[in-house]
Amino acid sequence: MNILVINAGSSTIKWQVVDPESGESSHSGLVEGLGTSPSGEDYRDALLTILDSLPQDLELSAVGHRVVHGGEEFGTPVLITDEIEGAIEALSPLAPLHNPANLAGIRAARGALADIPHVGVFDTAFHQSLPKAASTLAIPQDLANEYGIRKYGFHGTSHQFVTRAASKMLGGDPRGHRIVSLHLGNGSSAAAVKGSKCLDTSMGFTPLQGLVMGTRSGDLDPAVVLYLQRNTQLTRDEIDELLNKKSGLLGLSGSADFREVSQRALSGEDDAQLALEIWGWRIRHYLGAYAALMG
Known part of the structure; x- marks a missing residue:
């Protein structure tokens, strides 16, 4: 077969x-x-x-x-x-x-x-174990329920595979394991997994939230979108494209290719060095948060 x-x-x-x-x-x-x-x-x-x-x-x-x-x-x-x-x-x-x-x-x-x-x-299936405190967004709940607005999380098959492999390597009772899983690529996310169940993850309603990615901004104050709508001539679709396809490492350094950004940073280019610093800063932020969350 x-x-x-x-x-x-x-x-x-x-x-x-x-x-x-x-x-x-x-x-x-x-x-x-x-x-x-x-x-x-x-x-x-x-x-x-x-x-x-x-x-x-x-x-x-x-x-x-x-x-x-x-x-x-x-x-x-x-x-x-x-x-x-x-x-x-x-x-x-x-x-x-x-x-x-x-x-x-x-x-x-x-x-x-x-x-x-x-x-x-x-990808979203693994994250259906999220507790309501993690999956529920702090907006009026009648609106959230009507339109299915909640944290879904992504890269679930990757996080599930990695944490199972890590549990096997650690040995002992997997129900006691507390693991922070990182999926790093053009799209990136973190997940807090305790006893094989996901407690929280960095991506949310869409894959735009969380870590800095190749072309996606990751975490962003929602008021930035409102500000752009009110103070620029960008349309709603153009702002969508800006945040999903023109931000992240690409917006910070001019390249979405981590290999190219790393090489340019080693060559001393300031924008590439700053891009990697911001990328790593966001990862450390989630590592610390999830370590605290799981005790």
């Missing part, structure tokens, strides 16, 4: 062919530099190239897809149907960099591999 696992992210596609019994990967790859085509054509082209690269005699039993935002609807993996695709698309405003990319991967793979099941695994 072979399962093709597809992770169509905000700027990359990572994929593996995995034997679920042994956990071993027979084929894998990474495509970078995606997310530049508004219609998602670059993702579709990349997925079709990946599928064409697999050996013709390779038999796939199923395809697993990472999906970033499952809202309150999806707490477990689901068999993907046209209806499920529609539900994922409806959640795209909450993850505009991710769900459209996830969908592009799903649609390309379902079109090319229509005779086998496709399963969606949601």
Whole structure:
């Protein structure tokens, strides 16, 4: 049995062919530099190239897809149907960099591999254990309930895998383990995990909150958005693009590539050095907060 696992992210596609019994990967790859085509054509082209690269005699039993935002609807993996695709698309405003990319991967793979099941695994599912004190936002609750406004958290599959691996290495009773997990990349987040359950995480209603990321601002006083609306000619959509696609390391240094920013910082460039200092400052902030939270 072979399962093709597809992770169509905000700027990359990572994929593996995995034997679920042994956990071993027979084929894998990474495509970078995606997310530049508004219609998602670059993702579709990349997925079709990946599928064409697999050996013709390779038999796939199923395809697993990472999906970033499952809202309150999806707490477990689901068999993907046209209806499920529609539900994922409806959640795209909450993850505009991710769900459209996830969908592009799903649609390309379902079109090319229509005779086998496709399963969606949601990043938000692991964080459904958040206590209400962590998931509830301090706004009028009738409004929050009507529109599903709450902390969802993301990178759940990554945080769950990392904390399980760490617990195994630590040994003893995992129910007593207190672990701060960091997922660092173009998108980054932290999670406080106690006894295999997530108590808090840095991303919130959308993947925009929390740590400084490649192109996302992370934590920001909400009044900044209001100030920009009132005092500049930027439209609502332009402010959205500013915070999601033009901020973070890119806004601070001119580059979203951590490797490039690091090299420039080593060369003595002030803006790159400051960008890394701010990046690290925010991580230390969450490490300390979560250590205190878990006692």
